[in-house]
Amino acid sequence: MRIAVVHSFYSSRVPSGENQVVLAQVEALRAAGHEVALVARYTDERLRRASYPVEAALTTATGVGPDPTAELAAFAPDVVHVHNLFPNFGTGWLRDWPGRVVATLHNFRPMCANGYLFRDGAPCTACPSGDRWAGVRHGCFHGSRVASLPLAWRGRHGAPADPLLARADALVVLSERARRTYADAGVERLHVVPNFVSVTPAAAVAPGDRWLCVARLTPEKGVLELVRSWPAGVGLDIVGEGELRPAIEAVAPAGVRLLGGMDNAALRAAMGGYAGLVVPSRWFEGLPTVYLEALAAGLPVLAVDGNSAADDVAAHDLGVVVPTSAATEDLRAALAAITGRGAELRRRAGASFRARFTAPTWCDAITGVYDGTGVRTRGEVPLSA
Known part of the structure; x- marks a missing residue:
């Protein structure tokens, strides 16, 4: 199949998981034997x-x-897969x-x-x-009413009238929560196809007692x-940077370490040594890449309710979900519950990843969307496998 992937790359000033997902999907499709052309524009270049x-x-x-259009016509694809046109x-x-x-609606x-959908x-x-x-x-876009105006104008007729959503023959979302959210807004032709990650098996390490966020x-x-x-006193390592770092440092109890940014290869190599992953997102969020990487490393998950990772944890028994109002003792009890089932949950996490979030599984599913037959999957392997 000849597939043209269209993507507007976000600026490298702010790390973008979406940019990396698009590149990974292009490589996965090529590895599966498809001819793929990446038609791209780069914010970094246009910012000059x-x-x-x-x-x-x-x-x-x-x-x-x-x-x-000219690049697409020259390639003559069987299907055009748009990830992002903005801006x-x-x-x-x-x-x-x-x-x-x-x-794909990321x-x-x-x-x-x-x-x-967060304010x-x-x-x-x-x-x-x-x-x-x-x-x-x-002023929801970058805290600016002026900057928000073009987006509000484009969306003034509602999501079903968005030019891309109205034209697309099929729309891919990353989670069931995202599907419900778009469907509630009147959008149709939705298919749930989660992202994947390709991982190199790391050397086996004994899980420690620190948690990772x-x-x-x-x-x-x-x-x-x-x-x-x-x-x-409970160990928590936080990997990432952002505007709230000073506020987080000011309230962090003993045991919490802010490690800043970390190279993805180093992060993956270290994951297996943690007791589990913590996903505290307050927005709906698709299944984040780090969640898939954690499952691949066999990590159980503590998730705060209200995001797609929490939905997945609950649906597949991969850890514990706590409410957004969870107090310290609620977290302590949840961590103890995960630790008590540590070996079992680590097996379930690894098996769930292998069944649902590999490149071949994603390629099967997206090919079904491309050819109009719907999502095709290889089916889940038993979690005891």
Whole structure:
């Protein structure tokens, strides 16, 4: 199959898991024998122009902007897979493209200016619920009403009218929670295809007694709330950087270490030595890559309710889910419950990863979406395997 992947790459100034996912999927499709062309625009390159902020705003608001049609026509794909057009591609070309189009919705930007459906410390669905200008009033994109205006204008008719969502023959979301959220907003033709990670088996190590949290230190990730309630004396290593680091450092109890950013290879190599992963996200979130990497390393998971990782933990018995209101003693009890089932949960985590989150499994599923037959999977292996 000839597949054209279209992606607007986010700036390298802010690490983007989405950028890495797109590159990994291109390589997985090629490894599976498909011909793949990556049609891309890069924010880092366009930022060199002083006029770029205005260009990006106009492209977002009007849909008039860089057009990949010539590159697509030259490749003549069987299917065009769009990951992200914001803010470096226009949308006008979609009306005239005659072939099959599939789009992956990595976030909620078609119905939310900041893409997270999160504001003031809690989930927010004001815009998809009909208050189309809430994002402008609250300055939801980069804290700016002016910067939020083009996104609100583009979304003023609701998510089903978004040019990409309206044109695509199939829409891929990363979790059942994301599917429900888009469906509640009136979007159809949705298929759940989680991401995957390709991992090299690490040397076996005995699990330690410290816990791991990997996240941007920003409000929607919930790390500040986690640290405020974390039991003193219980080891927790936090990998990541962000605006909330000073606030987190100020309230961190004994046992909590902020390690800053870490190379992904080093992080993966170290994972197996932790007691488990903690996922405190307060926004809905797709299944984050670090969650898949943790399962691959055999880590059980403590997750805060309300995000897709927590849904997965509960559905497949991979750890414990606590409410967003969890106090210190609630966390202490949850950690003890996971530790008490440590060996069993580590086996379940590894088996669940192998059954659901490998590159071949993803390729099978996405190929079914490409050819219009729906998601194809290899089926789960028994968790006792």
